[in-house]
Amino acid sequence: MSGLADITARIHAAETKAGRSTGSTTLIAVSKVQPEDRVRAVLDAGHRTYGENRVQEATGRWTPLLEDYAGLDLHLIGPLQSNKVRQAFGLFQWIHSVDRPKLAKAIARIAQEEGTCPGLFVQVNTGNEPQKAGIAPAEADDFVAECRAMDLPVAGLMCIPPAEEEASLHFALLAKIAARNGLTGLSMGMSADFEKAIALGATHVRVGSAIFGARSPQ
Numbered sequence: 707m708s709g710l711a712d713i714t715a716r717i718h719a720a721e722t723k724a725g726r727s728t729g730s731t732t733l734i735a736v737s738k739v740q741p742e743d744r745v746r747a748v749l750d751a752g753h754r755t756y757g758e759n760r761v762q763e764a765t766g767r768w769t770p771l772l773e774d775y776a777g778l779d780l781h782l783i784g785p786l787q788s789n790k791v792r793q794a795f796g797l798f799q800w801i802h803s804v805d806r807p808k809l810a811k812a813i814a815r816i817a818q819e820e821g822t823c824p825g826l827f828v829q830v831n832t833g834n835e836p837q838k839a840g841i842a843p844a845e846a847d848d849f850v851a852e853c854r855a856m857d858l859p860v861a862g863l864m865c866i867p868p869a870e871e872e873a874s875l876h877f878a879l880l881a882k883i884a885a886r887n888g889l890t891g892l893s894m895g896m897s898a899d900f901e902k903a904i905a906l907g908a909t910h911v912r913v914g915s916a917i918f919g920a921r922s923p924q
């Protein structure tokens with residue numbers, strides 16, 4: 707699978723350039739909307755870490771694949787409604803889109819009931835874009851504290867920079883907010899900018915089209 711091998715090689719080169727150890731970045735292959743044959747090809751190449759942005763669609767796709775492939779690590783990278791939290795718990799090991807108190811409370815309640823919780827990333831709207839999900843940078847510290855007070859396992863922060871701005875500025879801002887909150891996880895960088903994200907400390911890059919090819923419009 708040339709897409710996967712190529713991206714893995716570029717990730718390792720970016721790690722070396724940044725003085726980081728090889729393999730210190732987790733590659734989340736974003737399989738949303740991709741045809742099943744492309745996803746199976748990457749699975750057959752041995753990759754086990756995938757990202758999806760809709761709970762319903764992901765459940766339909768991965769329920770059968772979970773029978774065929776062991777060791778999958780699934781990341782929810784898209785918006786989560788409070789009433790879909792239980793379903794998300796059933797499929798995902800990680801949720802990258804914790805972005806408001808109501809959702810955090812729903813996650814805490816269900817974690818209590820189920821006795822387990824996926825690893826969590828707080829999504830920060832680093833560009834303060836009105837149409838975009840994520841907690842405002844100015845509210846991030848308080849929100850992280852609120853999540854911790856509920857015993858939620860916050861592993862790090864996630865962002866999606868504004869399309870028309872220099873992504874590095876947003877990656878640097880996310881890294882700064884994470885550092886002052888004692889968080890080590892940084893979910894940042896997509897097909898167009900994952901090397902810049904690795905240079906600024908990304909622990910998780912979310913790469914879709916550069917691995918699988920262009921997505922057909924939904």
Ligand SMILES: *Cc1c(COP(=O)(O)O)cnc(C)c1O
Binds near residue numbers: 912
């Ligand atoms: C779709 C998506 C990606 C992957 O985007 P590509 O440009 O295809 O790499 C990454 N993160 C999120 C949150 C996404 O929705």
